[in-house]
Amino acid sequence: MSDYTPKPENKFTFGLWTVGNIGRDPFGGPVRDAKSPADLVRLLGEVGAYGVNFHDNDLIPIDATPSERDAILKDFKKALADTGVVVPMATTNLFSEAIFKDGAFTSNDSKVRAYALQKTMNAIDLGVELGAKIYVFWGGREGTESDATKDPISAIKRSREAMNFLCEYALDKKYDLKFALEAKPNEPRGDIYNSTTGHMLAFINTLDHPEMVGVNPEVAHEHMAGLNFVHGVAQAMESGKLFHIDLNDQAFGRYDQDFRFGAVNLKSAFFLVKLLEDNKYDASRHFDAHAYRTEDYEGVKDFARGCMRTYLILKEKAAQWNADKEIQSIVAEINASDGSMDQYFGKYSTAKANALKAQAFDRNAIAGRGLKYERLDQLTNEVLLGVR
Numbered sequence: 382m383s384d385y386t387p388k389p390e391n392k393f394t395f396g397l398w399t400v401g402n403i404g405r406d407p408f409g410g411p412v413r414d415a416k417s418p419a420d421l422v423r424l425l426g427e428v429g430a431y432g433v434n435f436h437d438n439d440l441i442p443i444d445a446t447p448s449e450r451d452a453i454l455k456d457f458k459k460a461l462a463d464t465g466v467v468v469p470m471a472t473t474n475l476f477s478e479a480i481f482k483d484g485a486f487t488s489n490d491s492k493v494r495a496y497a498l499q500k501t502m503n504a505i506d507l508g509v510e511l512g513a514k515i516y517v518f519w520g521g522r523e524g525t526e527s528d529a530t531k532d533p534i535s536a537i538k539r540s541r542e543a544m545n546f547l548c549e550y551a552l553d554k555k556y557d558l559k560f561a562l563e564a565k566p567n568e569p570r571g572d573i574y575n576s577t578t579g580h581m582l583a584f585i586n587t588l589d590h591p592e593m594v595g596v597n598p599e600v601a602h603e604h605m606a607g608l609n610f611v612h613g614v615a616q617a618m619e620s621g622k623l624f625h626i627d628l629n630d631q632a633f634g635r636y637d638q639d640f641r642f643g644a645v646n647l648k649s650a651f652f653l654v655k656l657l658e659d660n661k662y663d664a665s666r667h668f669d670a671h672a673y674r675t676e677d678y679e680g681v682k683d684f685a686r687g688c689m690r691t692y693l694i695l696k697e698k699a700a701q702w703n704a705d706k707e708i709q710s711i712v713a714e715i716n717a718s719d720g721s722m723d724q725y726f727g728k729y730s731t732a733k734a735n736a737l738k739a740q741a742f743d744r745n746a747i748a749g750r751g752l753k754y755e756r757l758d759q760l761t762n763e764v765l766l767g768v769r
């Protein structure tokens with residue numbers, strides 16, 4: 382029996398808004414009493430989490446007086462010191478207040494856009510003060526219900542201007558901070574701009590400081606769009622842009638469910654963990670999810686422990702898959718090459734192109750080979766089902 386105790390090197394983190402979720406939904410009010418940020422840190426310490434992340438207003442209510450702010454910060458810092466829980470990431474709430482009803486950085490109203498920048502600069506200062514090295518941008522309200530209401534080209538330009546301004550702000554302040562952009566296709570807006578991780582990756586390349594900006598993909602958000610999350614994360618990793626990740630789960634075609642990691646689709650969770658571990662992903666593994674509305678705070682702890690434990694079990698399964706002789710012999714066979722085509726790959730030359738055009742291929746012979754993918758996938762299922 383393996384040890385599935387979370388360790389600091391696993392970098393398992395939760396947002397204050399995740400374990401602090403009081404179970405409100407569009408059809409009903411809270412089912413759990415709110416806990417203070419300091420108490421939530423203690424809960425995270427108890428279950429063995431490494432870090433806690435927050436939106437500015439998860440920690441400091443928007444209308445807090447300076448003395449209330451000082452008292453909250455003092456308690457929060459004490460809870461961090463007592464538990465050893467750290468703050469790797471922070472973000473801004475640019476969606477709850479009515480002023481953001483039509484977006485923040487993409488609003489048609491210049492006063493809203495300016496206020497969003499001001500609020501974000503203040504929130505960055507707060508995050509950095511508490512140790513954050515990653516700053517997440519999730520533009521939940523940056524979208525439309527009707528495209529009569531906002532010019533989509535202006536929206537992209539406004540988003541770019543805001544990101545460029547805030548990169549310069551962090552540089553000006555000499556903060557050791559990187560930005561991670563989080564996509565979502567819809568909810569709370571009818572449609573949200575830069576709706577997938579792929580859109581975000583393309584957008585980042587148009588910024589003044591692309592080296593400071595990466596992505597924060599979330600399982601649920603790509604699944605809402607019907608996409609293969611593992612492929613999106615792989616693309617981000619391959620381009621050096623996976624700065625952070627939001628782990629949770631979600632049935633395809635549903636509203637944003639934010640379920641416990643692995644709660645719905647264990648097989649895609651397995652390939653995700655395998656991808657992260659095989660490629661030595663080293664940033665936070667953030668569980669952006671919340672407990673079912675049926676739970677009390679003991680259930681919230683069950684939820685948090687479950688996220689981490691499932692990750693560690695899948696990590697062990699990935700190592701087992703990598704060490705399985707039959708699986709590896711199929712992997713080796715399907716990737717094998719006799720070297721005869723090597724001459725055509727790599728850098729282009731006219732001579733190479735001409736030689737390749739003259740090469741004869743026996744299409745039927747090549748296509749006639751069975752690929753053993755049925756066997757390979759069944760072996761994967763058997764590793765996951767615990768019978769190998």
Ligand code: GLT
Binds near residue numbers: 398599
């Ligand atoms: C909100 C959203 C999440 C984002 C958070 C960061 S807030 O809960 O659903 O996916 O990561 O702003």
Ligand code: MN
Binds near residue numbers: 599602637638639669
């Ligand atoms: Mn979500």
Ligand code: MN
Binds near residue numbers: 563
């Ligand atoms: Mn998220």
